[in-house]
Amino acid sequence: MRHIISILMENEAGALSRVVGLFSQRNFNIETLNVAPTDDPTLSRLTVTTVGDERVIEQITKQLNKLIDVVKLVDLTEGQHIERELMLVKVKAVGAQRAEVKRTTEIFRGQIIDVTPSIYTVQLAGHASKLDAFIQALGSSTLLEVVRTGVSGVARGEKVLSL
Amino acid sequence: MELLSGADMITRFLADEGVEYIYGYPGGAALHIYDAIHRQDKVNHILVRHEQAATHMADGYARATGKPGVVLVTSGPGATNAVTGIATAFMDSIPMIVLCGQVASHLIGEDAFQETDIIGVTRPIVKHSFTIEHPSDIPMILRKAFYIATTGRPGPVVVDIPKDMTAPTEKYEYVFPKKVKMRSYTPVGRGHTGQIKKAVELILKAKRPILYGGGGLVLGGASELFTQLAKKLNFPVTTSLMGIGAYPQTDRQSVGWLGMHGSFEANQAMHHSDLVVCIGARFDDRATNNVSKFCPTARIVHVDIDPSSIGKTIRVDVPIVGTATSVLEEMLALLDESKTQLEPDALADWWKQIDAWAASRAGRIYEPAEPGETMKPQQVVEAVWKATQGKAYVVTDVGQHQMFAAQYYKFDKPNHWITSGGLGTMGFGFPAAMGVKLNKPDEEVVLITGEGSFQMMMQELSTCSQFGIPVKIINLNNQSLGMVRQWQDLNYQARHAQSYMQSLPDFKMLVESYGHVAMKVEKAEDLDAAIEKAFAMKDKLVFLDVYVDPHEHVYPMQVPQGSMKDMLLSKTERT
Structure with a gap:
């Protein structure tokens, strides 16, 4: 199933490569990706769409949460969006x-x-x-x-x- | 207000952090830092002969003491040489700080001399990494590096330091940052009480339970609480390879460690159990065998500090995210308060079964060599165990000798079994043993290695001469890459492709040339005397080159793609 994961992360050098690297390193899928700073310039908002069963998506969100630069994330497809x-x-x-x-x-x-x-x-x-x-x-x-x-x-x- | 250069801030910070030893190798981009080291006397630098050894030394120190190891290398090849050691620490969750010199900021990206994007290279094998962008950031970044490396699930942190950040003329205010807080990083704390209650309910109802402890108990300092829980419940106890020592192995309730070369009784007990209570292990593929056949009748309680370890490879009935100590404390308290208590003989049938499995000694039977015969590696490890009364820090490399060491040395304390479990790094053992001995000078530190692994890091004999590091080395010399050879015997009709060692050095002469002591042991009747002599020389590095049977296999061994209980017990028997 397709999921949209939205991530709030530190707007630091290398933060994006940690997120993208995680997907290739753990054999997860990226369908689309976009990223830009938010109203707070110290934070970036990154949205990734990915495909996987429940277990894969659970691993993706857990592994993303483990990245030190990731502040918060939400799987938008879990609710109305x-x-x-x-x-x-x-x-x-x-x-x-x-x-x-x-x-x-x-x-x-x-x-x-x-x-x-x-x-x-x-x-x-x-x-x-x-x-x-x-x-x-x-x-x-x-x-x-x-x-x-x-x-x-x-x-x-x-x-x-x-x- | 104190003004310091970036280089002086680094040494000063390390001293303030209480770091006694750092391990490293100098080079152009790190020279300002090395000059700062030279001008102070609180932080001692150990000069290795290859940067990989520096990381393994820091790693061994961290495993034995629970404190983070610190490494200093230069840019480019210095940093890339450290990569294997960083990956080793990452796979086993070992706290480590790796300070890498880097070319000056204005040269980055220009393919400058000795430039490598080490942050990029190490990205998948670090817990986190930093680049210093301004000298005044150094104290806080180092503080964060230590904080991240040592809290939560520990791991290595790389700090990239461009040369201009440490320039002696650029001075800034230095204050040791007492506190650190990061909005994007909060280490896991206590487990969810509701989940812990559920676990306790399952524990009280279980008929065929087993406690399964992992390296997390060792890292989290939770062995004592884990032992208390086991004693209170009278459950059988197994551990992962990394959890060895978290529960006393000579105790009656210990069934040994589990997995590919784990004990027959541990693997049988896991497979037939109705409840697995796992604390601080990650159900890796060498532990579970085929996950679809894993513990078919068991409910699984999994306690881990890392949520991503839970449910990664196997389904879990009661997941608990929390530190091992806090969850164990809460479990113990809940068991004390509980109205229902375990019947004293509720587990009698289960224990009868387990004792029968253990009594069979299946897969553990070998014929010790008669006088004049080539020794069995197992008997050498047993002799070392006896000679050290089971109290030594035992460090290994990777291969057959590692498994024999794990099987035949019995550990009663945590932090004493030091091995590269996750990455399986040949060459890890010798430097790691040096890191332990340097920091535990009064303890017996034994490296059990093989001639294949030892040759990967044997240049460190020189470091041991320079700094006087008297480790004891037992080289199980079978003149072949034993584990590779074993797999070739089992899976490739004994075609020994590149698994035997031609042109081995005369290890005795080699070791002696560095000023150490070495003995060649070829006959079984000489073994005990040689070991005794080696351990009697407290201040000497002693190398025992012990010739062992090259045809020996490690058993028991799980059958590929089978369940946990499916094991080869010898060259001719299986379950």
Whole structure:
């Protein structure tokens, strides 16, 4: 099963490599990964999506918790949560394709954020599966480049991951 | 206010921390620190002949005393030579601080002379690591390094020190940080009382229980409480290889250690038990054999300081995260208060069965050599045990001799059995024994090794001459890599690929050339006298080159992929 693990860690040199290294060292999976400092510049928030059975996920969270730089973590998929991913797609847009791409973008509630006579750059945010669906709807012949940030997420309601 | 250079802060901190010895080897990036060492007299530096030996010395010291060992090496090859020793300490949860010189900050990343990303290299084998980014950070970072290495589940901590951080001209205020607090690190404390109650309920109902102690009891100083619990319950007691000595092995309730080469009765008792109470062991693959066949009828209580050890390889019925001492204290108190108490003869049938297993001496029967015959390695270990009255610190390398030492030396105290269990590092033994002897000068310290392992670190004979470290060395010389050879006999139709030793040195001449004493023992009738003579020379390193039967195998031995109880008992018998 797919899990989203959200980690609050010290914003220290080498902290990210400890987390990433742990996954390869212990033969765990990383599907997506994103990381950036939080409002508190001494802390980073890292979100990783991974796949594994209950026992593997338990080991992943325990091993992550053991890392000295990890302050706190939560498996968002254990409860109600919101997840989002941002994608930038560069698409061929000439002739009839121009209108078609624009229409599809609107249907998916995306934005065209850069335009040339032959290319649209589309920004789309949402659940990872929505981004997959958008790519499928466009068809591979028009796709020039796809950039995805990886999933980030928060728990629904009052639950927060903070110090 | 006291102003010190980074290098002086390091030596001063170590002195304030109460570190008496550090082990190391100088080199360019560490020279400011070495100069600081030269200008003080509180911290003594032991110059090894290879950095790996420095880590094993610090490791042996830590295992015998429970205090962290401190290593100092230079950048690049100095640091990479230390890697095997760091990994050894990591696998056995040994507290260690490794101070590595590094090229100056402005050169990092430029492939400078003797530059290695040692933080990157050691990342998977340390509990944590630090890079010094400003000299004034040194006292607090070292404080944190000691704190992390010694608390919770202990482990090695690497501190990378770029050369400019120790420059003699850059001076900053030094204060020894008394307190350390880290928001991202809180060592585990007491176990959950509800869980401990559940464990006690299972303990009181068990018909075929067994206590299983691990290295965590030794590291956590919990052997005495563990022994109290065992005595109170009259349960049979086994340990992991690392837990040897946590319970007196000559006691009636001890069934020996378990696992691949563990005792027949320990493995039978584990397999047939209805309750395993494990404290401070991690159910590693050499202990459990095939996990899907592990203890089929047992409920399992697992107490460990590291939550990730629980449920990692086997399912657990009652997990308890906490320090061994606090959980044992609470268990003992709950047992005292409990209305239900164990019936005095509730375990009579179970003990009858265990005593029968033990009485069979299955897998432990060997024919001692007659006069004139080549000796059996087992009888050499037994002779050492008798000669030292079971009181010595016994350090080993890795292989057949290690297993024979574990089987035939009986340990009644913790911290006296010193071996590389997790990583299985050949070459560990000699430097580790030196680390023990240096810090326990009045105790008998015996290295039981083999000619394969010994040759991996024998350059340290020179260090022993320089610093006067009189360890006793029993070299079980079978002229082959015995354990490899045994596996080749069992699994490769006796094709001995690269497992025999050609061109062995004359160990007697070799050892004597460093100014030590050595004796060659080839006949069984000379063994006792040679051992007696060796131990009588208190101030001398004595090396006994004991020729033993190269065809001997270590038994009993678990059958690969079997359950715990499935064992080979000799070359021709199995369970």
